[in-house]
Amino acid sequence: MTMPYHTLGNSGLRVSPLALGTMTFGTEWGWGADKKTAGELVDLYVAAGGNFFDTADLYTGGTSESWLGELIAERGLRDQAVIATKFTYNAAPGNPNAGGNGRKNILRAVEGSLKRLGTDYIDLYILHTWDRVTPPEEVMRTLDDLISAGKVRHTGLSNVPAWYASRAQSIAEARGYEPLAALQLEYSLAERNIEHEFVSLGTAHGMGLMVWSPLASGLLSGKYRPGAAGAGRLETMRNSDNPAFKRFTERNWRIVAELEQVANEVGRSMAQVALNWIAGRPGVASTIIGATRPEQLKDNLAALDFTLPAELRARLDAVSAPAVPFPYSFFGSELQPMIHGGVAVSDKPAGYYPKVSIPAGAGAGVDAS
Numbered sequence: 115m116t117m118p119y120h121t122l123g124n125s126g127l128r129v130s131p132l133a134l135g136t137m138t139f140g141t142e143w144g145w146g147a148d149k150k151t152a153g154e155l156v157d158l159y160v161a162a163g164g165n166f167f168d169t170a171d172l173y174t175g176g177t178s179e180s181w182l183g184e185l186i187a188e189r190g191l192r193d194q195a196v197i198a199t200k201f202t203y204n205a206a207p208g209n210p211n212a213g214g215n216g217r218k219n220i221l222r223a224v225e226g227s228l229k230r231l232g233t234d235y236i237d238l239y240i241l242h243t244w245d246r247v248t249p250p251e252e253v254m255r256t257l258d259d260l261i262s263a264g265k266v267r268h269t270g271l272s273n274v275p276a277w278y279a280s281r282a283q284s285i286a287e288a289r290g291y292e293p294l295a296a297l298q299l300e301y302s303l304a305e306r307n308i309e310h311e312f313v314s315l316g317t318a319h320g321m322g323l324m325v326w327s328p329l330a331s332g333l334l335s336g337k338y339r340p341g342a343a344g345a346g347r348l349e350t351m352r353n354s355d356n357p358a359f360k361r362f363t364e365r366n367w368r369i370v371a372e373l374e375q376v377a378n379e380v381g382r383s384m385a386q387v388a389l390n391w392i393a394g395r396p397g398v399a400s401t402i403i404g405a406t407r408p409e410q411l412k413d414n415l416a417a418l419d420f421t422l423p424a425e426l427r428a429r430l431d432a433v434s435a436p437a438v439p440f441p442y443s444f445f446g447s448e449l450q451p452m453i454h455g456g457v458a459v460s461d462k463p464a465g466y467y468p469k470v471s472i473p474a475g476a477g478a479g480v481d482a483s
C-alpha cells in the first residue's frame with residue numbers, strides 16, 4: 115500500500131504516517147546496520163511511499179546523518195524527502211557549550227548537521243532533550259532565526275516536560291516566531307505516560323506527535339521471552355543503565371502476551387499490530403519505525419494495511435493502561451460530576467485532525483512549490 119500524507123501539526127509540511135528512523139544507520143553502537151543495508155532500508159521505505167526521515171546529529175557518532183544525506187543524494191530524493199534532525203547532545207566533552215540548548219550550541223550544531231547531511235536546509239529541526247537550564251525564550255528566538263536564515267523549515271521539541279513545550283509554543287505565538295510543528299516522544303504499548311499531558315497539548319496547540327521506539331526497542335516484535343535470551347538490541351544492551359533498554363518487566367511481559375493473542379486473532383505479526391495500535395492513537399501524526407534488517411522493515415511497512423477491530427484495540431488498551439498519578443487522578447469520571455453539576459460535559463472530540471489528507475494514489479503527494 116502507498117502511504118497517504120498528512121500535514122504535521124498546524125504546519126503545511128506533508129509527512130507520511132510512518133517515518134523512517136535512522137538511529138540504526140551505522141554499526142558504532144553495536145546494534146546498527148551497515149551502509150548497504152541502510153540503502154536497502156531507504157529503498158524499501160521510499161517504494162512504500164514514505165517521505166519522512168528522522169536522524170540526529172550524534173546518532174552513531176554522526177554516521178547516521180552522513181549516510182542518510184548520501185543515500186538521499188544518490189537517489190536524487192532531496193526535494194521529495196522531509197529530513198528531521200536534532201541537536202542537544204555534547205560533541206566535545208569538556209566544553210559545555212558544545213552541547214545543550216543554548217544559542218551557541220544550536221548555531222554550532224546546525225552547521226555540523228547541514229554538512230553531514232550534505233544539504234543547505236533541514237526540514238524539521240528538533241531540540242533533542244531538555245537541558246534543564248536554557249530558557250525557552252532563547253531556544254525559540256534562535257530557532258526562529260534559523261528559519262529566517264533559510265537553514266531550517268520547521269521546528270519541534272523532543273523529550274521535554276509538557277510545561278516547557280507549552281511555554282515555548284506560547285512564546286512563539288506571543289512573539290510572532292514560527293510555531294513548533296512537532297513533539298517527538300516515546301510512545302508504545304509499553305510506554306504510555308505521554309497520554310497524561312502531551313496528547314492534549316499537541317492536539318490543542320498544533321504540534322503533531324512523532325512517536326519514537328514504537329516497538330519498545332524491539333520488545334513488541336515478540337522475539338524476547340521471559341527468562342530466555344533473544345537476539346537483538348535489547349539483548350546486546352541487557353546490562354545498560356539507559357532506561358530505554360530496561361524492558362524486561364512483569365508488566366511488559368503481560369502486554370507482550372496479550373499482544374501475541376491479538377496478533378494471532380487478527381492474523382498479523384505482533385510488530386504490525388503494535389504499530390497499527392500506536393499509529394491510530396489520538397494526537398499521533400507520524401510513527402517513527404526502526405529496523406536493522408530489510409525483512410523487519412517490510413514487516414513494519416505493512417502495519418497500516420489493516421484495521422484493528424475495536425474490541426481487539428480495547429484489549430490492548432486495557433492491558434497497557436498506565437497508572438494515573440496525581441493530579442490526573444482528579445480529572446477522571448469520579449470528580450467531574452461534582453464540577454459540572456451532574457451534567458455531562460465533554461470537550462471537542464479528541465484526535466489529530468490533519469488539515470490535508472491526500473489519499474494514496476492521488477498524486478505524488480509532494481509539495482512542488
Ligand SMILES: NC(=O)c1ccc[n+]([C@@H]2O[C@H](COP(=O)([O-])OP(=O)(O)OC[C@H]3O[C@@H](n4cnc5c(N)ncnc54)[C@H](OP(=O)(O)O)[C@@H]3O)[C@@H](O)[C@H]2O)c1
Nearest residue numbers: 135136137326327328329330331332335346347385404410
Ligand atoms: N527523540 C529521541 O530521543 C529518540 C529516541 C529513540 C529513537 N528515536 C527515533 O525513533 C526511531 C525508532 O526508534 P527505535 O529504533 O527504538 O524503534 P523500535 O521500533 O522501538 O525498535 C526498532 C528495533 O526493533 C527491532 N525490530 C524492528 N522491527 C522488527 C520486526 N518487525 N521484527 C523483529 N524485530 C524488529 C530492530 O532491532 P534489532 O534487530 O536489534 O532487534 C529495530 O532496530 C529511531 O531510529 C530514531 O530515529 C528518537
